[in-house]
Amino acid sequence: MFKIGPVEIPNRVVAAPMAGVSDRAYRHMVQLFGCGLVFSEMVSDLGLVYGQDRTRQLTERSGDRPLALQIFGSQPESMVKGALILEELGADLIDINMGCPTPKIVKNGEGAALMLDLSRAREIIREIVRAVQVSVTVKMRRGWNDEDKTCIELAGIAEAEGASAVTLHPRSRSQFFSGHSDWELIKIVKKNLTIPVIGNGDIWKADDALKMMEETGCDAVMIGRAALGNPFIFRETVELLEDGHRISPPTIEQRIAAAYQHLELACSFKGEAIAIRQMRKHLAWYTRGLRGAARIREEINQATTRPEIHTILDKVRSEV
16 A cells, blocks of 8 residues: 555556546446556546536546546646546546647647646646645656656656656657656656656556566556556556566456456446447457457447447357
């Protein structure tokens, strides 16, 4: 267990916020598999302020606690208003996104673009910390380009302005998700701060998480893309970090059972029609690497009802 402010996190394994992925069903699913802390998809400050239904839907919860609701924007005033709304909606933590690299975000001065304007980043952190009662965290990248190490300064600013933790994904904005993350920067940031530091980037299996913690001294690890269709990685990582046990990879039967479980959660939260459309990518991830995966994916993409999906998954299971 570790703490972010007064919030107790049951273990040191955290699920990354991923746009189009980290909805209620996904968060519920990974916590069932042992994840200690979940983050929402990033939520627009203006969407919250203007009461957009689609934005509010990103914050819906179902007992997924502790939950960090992540906000993005570029203007201190609207960011504060949005953060206050997230607090009213029951956020255990409010996370400020200062790392998203996508063009449509950075062109508005949001996400990773805030690393180019540290005075504005400082003001946003300061004003949100002052405005809300819950603890505030900041997620960042290494900087704008590969020569940039702005994360060291920004992490110091975050602590000085009252943030309770920082998450560092030490790839630059220009890297997006290519190349390798520089874990040495996580080590430097951890050495410079007294608040918890969560390390993110290039954790593909439980042993990677253990290696990151040993090499950097970070307080927790954040797992992103490796968990797509693979919630088992959270249980595997918790077991390794806490007890030194290595769990065998899931069987095909277990993967299909998890796919069923995730589908049922999505249908219960969103209704069948919406859930089937949104689950297609998840089901493709659950069946990735199986014999006939391309055919399975094509059949899933054509399915429109839960019984059709069940038939496809039953067929996969019978062929094991």
